[in-house]
Amino acid sequence: MEAEARLNPRGALSTTLLALLCCALAQQAAAQTIDREKSRFVSEPYGRAGTCAPFRLVFSGPAGSTAQVQVQWGSVTLSRQVAVANAPAQVILPVPLVPDATVVVRIAEAQDSLQPRLPPRPAGTSVEQPYVAVFATDPLYARAVLPVAPGQLVADYYDIAEFFADWRLLDGYDAVVIFNPDDSRLPAGAQRAIAEFCSLGGALFVAGSFRFGEQAADLPAPGEAQPLEFRSTPMLRFEYGAGAIYRCEYEQLRRARQANAVIRDALLDHLWQGATDAPGGTQPSRAAPQSLPLLQPGHMAQAAPGVVFWVLALTLLLACGVGPTLAARLGKRASFGWLGMAALMAGLGAAGAGQTGPQPLADTWAVVVRGPRDHGPQALRGFVLAEESVETWLVDLDAPGPRPLPRPFAQATGHKGWVVDLPLARAPVSGKAATLRFGLVEGENFRDFAAGARMGEAGFDRQSGRVLDWWLQMNAWRGRAATLAPLAAQEVPVPPGAQERPAGAIAVTMLRAKGGN
Amino acid sequence: MRYSPLICVTLLLGAAGALWLGAAPQGWGLGHDTTLVRALVYLELALAPLVLCPKTGRESAIVLGNLLHFAATWLAASACVLLFSFAGADSPAWQTRLVSLCAWMAAGGLLALGAALSPAGPARVRPLLLALFGLPLLFHYIGLEYAGASQSHLAALCPHWLVWRGDYGPAWVLMVLGLAGWLGAGGLCLWKRRPA
Numbered sequence: 001m002e003a004e005a006r007l008n009p010r011g012a013l014s015t016t017l018l019a020l021l022c023c024a025l026a027q028q029a030a031a032q033t034i035d036r037e038k039s040r041f042v043s044e045p046y047g048r049a050g051t052c053a054p055f056r057l058v059f060s061g062p063a064g065s066t067a068q069v070q071v072q073w074g075s076v077t078l079s080r081q082v083a084v085a086n087a088p089a090q091v092i093l094p095v096p097l098v099p100d101a102t103v104v105v106r107i108a109e110a111q112d113s114l115q116p117r118l119p120p121r122p123a124g125t126s127v128e129q130p131y132v133a134v135f136a137t138d139p140l141y142a143r144a145v146l147p148v149a150p151g152q153l154v155a156d157y158y159d160i161a162e163f164f165a166d167w168r169l170l171d172g173y174d175a176v177v178i179f180n181p182d183d184s185r186l187p188a189g190a191q192r193a194i195a196e197f198c199s200l201g202g203a204l205f206v207a208g209s210f211r212f213g214e215q216a217a218d219l220p221a222p223g224e225a226q227p228l229e230f231r232s233t234p235m236l237r238f239e240y241g242a243g244a245i246y247r248c249e250y251e252q253l254r255r256a257r258q259a260n261a262v263i264r265d266a267l268l269d270h271l272w273q274g275a276t277d278a279p280g281g282t283q284p285s286r287a288a289p290q291s292l293p294l295l296q297p298g299h300m301a302q303a304a305p306g307v308v309f310w311v312l313a314l315t316l317l318l319a320c321g322v323g324p325t326l327a328a329r330l331g332k333r334a335s336f337g338w339l340g341m342a343a344l345m346a347g348l349g350a351a352g353a354g355q356t357g358p359q360p361l362a363d364t365w366a367v368v369v370r371g372p373r374d375h376g377p378q379a380l381r382g383f384v385l386a387e388e389s390v391e392t393w394l395v396d397l398d399a400p401g402p403r404p405l406p407r408p409f410a411q412a413t414g415h416k417g418w419v420v421d422l423p424l425a426r427a428p429v430s431g432k433a434a435t436l437r438f439g440l441v442e443g444e445n446f447r448d449f450a451a452g453a454r455m456g457e458a459g460f461d462r463q464s465g466r467v468l469d470w471w472l473q474m475n476a477w478r479g480r481a482a483t484l485a486p487l488a489a490q491e492v493p494v495p496p497g498a499q500e501r502p503a504g505a506i507a508v509t510m511l512r513a514k515g516g517n
Numbered sequence: 518m519r520y521s522p523l524i525c526v527t528l529l530l531g532a533a534g535a536l537w538l539g540a541a542p543q544g545w546g547l548g549h550d551t552t553l554v555r556a557l558v559y560l561e562l563a564l565a566p567l568v569l570c571p572k573t574g575r576e577s578a579i580v581l582g583n584l585l586h587f588a589a590t591w592l593a594a595s596a597c598v599l600l601f602s603f604a605g606a607d608s609p610a611w612q613t614r615l616v617s618l619c620a621w622m623a624a625g626g627l628l629a630l631g632a633a634l635s636p637a638g639p640a641r642v643r644p645l646l647l648a649l650f651g652l653p654l655l656f657h658y659i660g661l662e663y664a665g666a667s668q669s670h671l672a673a674l675c676p677h678w679l680v681w682r683g684d685y686g687p688a689w690v691l692m693v694l695g696l697a698g699w700l701g702a703g704g705l706c707l708w709k710r711r712p713a
Contacts, residue, residue, distance in 0.1 A: 300550040303603050312600055313530060320523035320593055328519060335578075338585035345522070345592035352599035353611055358550075387551070389608075414551075 033059045033067075033105050033112045035088060040117070042092065043156040043172070047119035048131055050287025051172035052094035052405065054164065055116055060088045061107040069093065073101040074408030075390075075416050075495075078168075080397040093397070094168040096407070097122075123154045123172070125282040130203075130267045133170060135160045136179035146177060146260045153264055165189025166397065167196035167423055168405050171286055175267045180208035181250040188213040195219045196403065196423035198243030199377040201284070201369060203270040205263055208250035220377040220424070230265040231256060237269075241377030242369040242510060244270045272479070274512035279479030288407040288419045293470030295365055297385045297415050298501060301358035308355055316348050359499045362386035364492035365467045366505035368427040378507075380425035382492030383467070384418045393418060393495035404493040420493050429507050431459045431486035437511075439476055441484070446476040460486045463504030471508065481511040521568045521586070522593035525561075529597040532560055551605030554598070555680075558613045561594045562676045565624040566646035571632035571639055577706045580629060584699065587625035591618065613680050619691035620650070620676035626698025633702040654678050 035058040041047055042054040061067055061084040071078040073096050082091045084107065095101055097118055104113045123131040132155045136142035139157040148155050160178065163186050164170055176197060178186075191212040198204055199220075223239035228246075233256045235248035246266045256262045272279055319341065327337025363385045370378040384406070393406045406420040434442045434449070441449035442458070450472045452458050453465035460468055464486050475482070489502030536556060541547045547556055569590060571583040595614060602608045624646055631638025653671035657678075660668045672678040673687035 299548050300552070300605065302549040303605075304549070305603060309600060309603055313597075316526055316593070316596055316600065317523075317530070320520075320526045323589075324519040324522065332578075335582055335585050338582065338589050341522070342585065342589040342592050345589060345596045349592060349596035349599045352596055353602050353608075355600075355603040357603055357605050357608055389605075 033061055033107060033110060034103070034114045035059060036114060038088075039103075039114060041095070041097075041119050042158070043133075044119045045121045046123045046131070046154055046156055047097045047121075048123045048125070048172035048285060048287065049097050050407070051285060052096050052168055053119070053172050054092050054169045055095035055103065057091050057093055057103055057105070057114075058088050059105050059112070060084070061105075061110075065107050068106045070104045070106070071095050071101065072104060073098055075392050076406050076408050076418070077392050077394045078397055079394060092162075092164070092169060094166065094171060094405070097172070125285045126151075127271060127278045127281070127283045128152065128268075129154060130174040130264070130271055130283070131172065132156075132175045132177055132267065133158060133173045134177045134179070135163050137182050137184055138179075142177075142179050145179070146263055149260070153260070153267075160184055161187065163187050163190045163193070165193055167193045167200070167403060168397070169193075170197045170202065171405060171421075173197075173202065174271060174283060175203040175205060177205045177263060177267075178207065178210075179250070180206065180210070183209045183211065185211045185213045190214075191216045192219060194245075195240070195377065196379075198240040198245060199379040199423045200286070200421060201242035201379070203243055203267050204240075204245045205266055206245065206247045207253045207263075210247065220375075223371065223373055223376060228266075228269070230262050230269070231258065233262045235266065239371050239373070239376070241371045241379060243377075246270070272513075273481070273510055275479055276513075277479060280477030281475070281480075284475070286405075286421055288409045289474065291470070291474065292409060292417075292419075293365065293383060293466050295363070295383055295385055295466060295503075297363045298361070298503070300387055301361045301499070303358040306355070308351070312348055312352050316345075319344050319348070357389075360387040360389045360497065361501050362390065362494040362498040363501050363503045364490070364494065365463065365503050366427075366487070366490040366492050367467055367471055368425060368487060368490065368505060368507045370427075370507055370509050372509060374429075377423075378425050378427055380422040380427065380490065380492065382420045382422065382490075384420055384492060384494055385415045386418075386495055386498045388414055388416055390416060390495045390498045402493065406493070406495075418495070422493055425490075427487055427490050427505070427507060429485045430488040433483040433485035433507075433509075434458060435481070435483050435511075436472070436476060437481045439478070441472070446472045460506070461504060464506050465504070467504055468506050471506065479513075481513070483509045483511065485509075521570060521590045525564055525568055525590055525594040526597045528564065529557055529560060529594060533557055533601060549604060551609060554601045554605050554608055554610050557598050557601055558609055558617070558680055559677055561598050561617060562620050562650075562680065564594060565591075565621045565676075566628075566643060566650060569621075569625055569628050571625075571628050573632040573636045573638065575633050575706050577703070580633065580699075580702045580706055583625070583629045583632065583702075587621065587629070591621040591625075594621075609680070613685070616676050616679050616685050616688045616691075619688040619695065622695030623649075623691040623698070624695070626695035626702070628698075629702040630698040630705075633705040650675055650677070 038058040042056050047053045063086045065084045067082045067084055069080045069082055082089055102113050102115050134142045134155050134157045137160050143157050225236040228237050233252055235246055238245040253259050323341040327334045330337045365383040367381045368378050404420050404422045406418040409417045450469035453460040453468045456462045485507040487505035487507050490505040494500045536547055572579050598610045602610050627642050628639050631642035653675040657668040660666045673690040
């Protein structure tokens, strides 16, 4: 009894509050799992705005646990599972160079997030200055051979042993250069990443051997080798869809008087489509375009009332008719009657809200980029407009199969929009192709041709005509030639939970100025 | 007054049936989808200043009865709108409940205050409410048309405008207005009871 009497309620309360505060602080400290000093863009100081760049995330957690790492921006989330060992875990993720991107790490209940600091020097989209990822057994040597030259070439340097196994890490680059004099084997996954990168229109330059750590039998083969020579250095060019692979002997490149100029010439050969002069406009980038096609989504998902609706509607009408009469009969206790009726209405409302609506629809338009071969590699750029109820496009970076990369954009009111890139897509051409040369399509000014296509002429339906019109306005610059063909509606990746509704599609093949195509 | 929930439900169900059967002009762009639910939400918001008929008087039982009656009416209208959740994948019925509550709160509060002030109070307050809900949009249009100046800060007073914008945050202004009305009506009951 004496001990109880000595208990001070105010002191006990203070102690409890202090303990709770300590617990909260301890949980906060435990939640700080990301190493903010070591986590950074690997491509620093460069990066191309709007595209994904490789970001090294360093974090710690209980050994043996599994962390879920997410990259969030707008209505897109990229997700990956990472096993945590004793030492701090490291993972390289594709993180977009946009101001609102956030990296989140979740381990069990704990969560930590980081807003990456953007690289200070943006890599532009000039057609004369390719942005290149250089992989070499000795990155320092590679830096000396192929230095950054303002206005001519921007490069990031990596160890060849760290070659990315996911094309989404190469998203921002125009080209990839590999120095492999020692016959090193490229890591597993590299072959697929290279094939995907090239099918999207990227260029690959290999000096030395070209050996992969995996057998990817399901990848389309490159085209026939075409011998070329740049500054007296012979090399071979292999077409790969909209992209290309250039290969030369390492010794011959070493003997060249200006190895960096040889490499740049080869890359410009691809970017300029074999022309000796730079084409007009800017270098196409995979960032979501500033000017988007004027896409009109179709009607929203529709549904018919079910039995539940009719039962609830009848009950509601009956309750509203009989309830007030009963309440009035309660006399002074009418308030209880109204209270009961309010409760009944709330219940009916909750039951009504519990009905399941139809699956939201996502309208899709596609531009399929391809090479000159009929069965060669192809890639797809899709435009997706989904109803607002689709909240987030969650992409599992670990998932096997197709590797899409969506980017959010805002378009129609009441809808969410994404531009999605999908490498190694399949799309058979379904109509007669028209040729763009010197700003003319089939001898007609490209604007007049596009206006006709939008009206459903020239073999294009109205929906495909909108995308064609947009593509021509973006790409019909001086020095650019292409064939444009209508396509049957294509399958485009859509956010989980949405039902795809293909609207229109076109196929584009860029034409080279000399040889090749 | 007694049958205002029934009036609300009948009007909403009737309107939904007419829209479902295609009574609306094609230019309105209504289908058997979210657009139908959105149209019902607009109608439900318009009913708030029109259907509520409070009992007049300065007794606490009357004010409490008005409050419960208005709550039942709003819940009946809400239940009717929520019934159409099946029609759209992205159902605005659920998302707009807070704005609807604020609008009905404001209408109910001001009408109850009017009823507590004088027997002719509700009849005087009703046009005021219609002006409060409708004039900001008109003022905004006139401002844009003739002065090139936006009056979008007035959106907080117009529930239809808030729903159209999809910006439900400023609805707290209506909630405050409604609370002030109800507190005023309750305060008048207490004031009446004070000995002279």
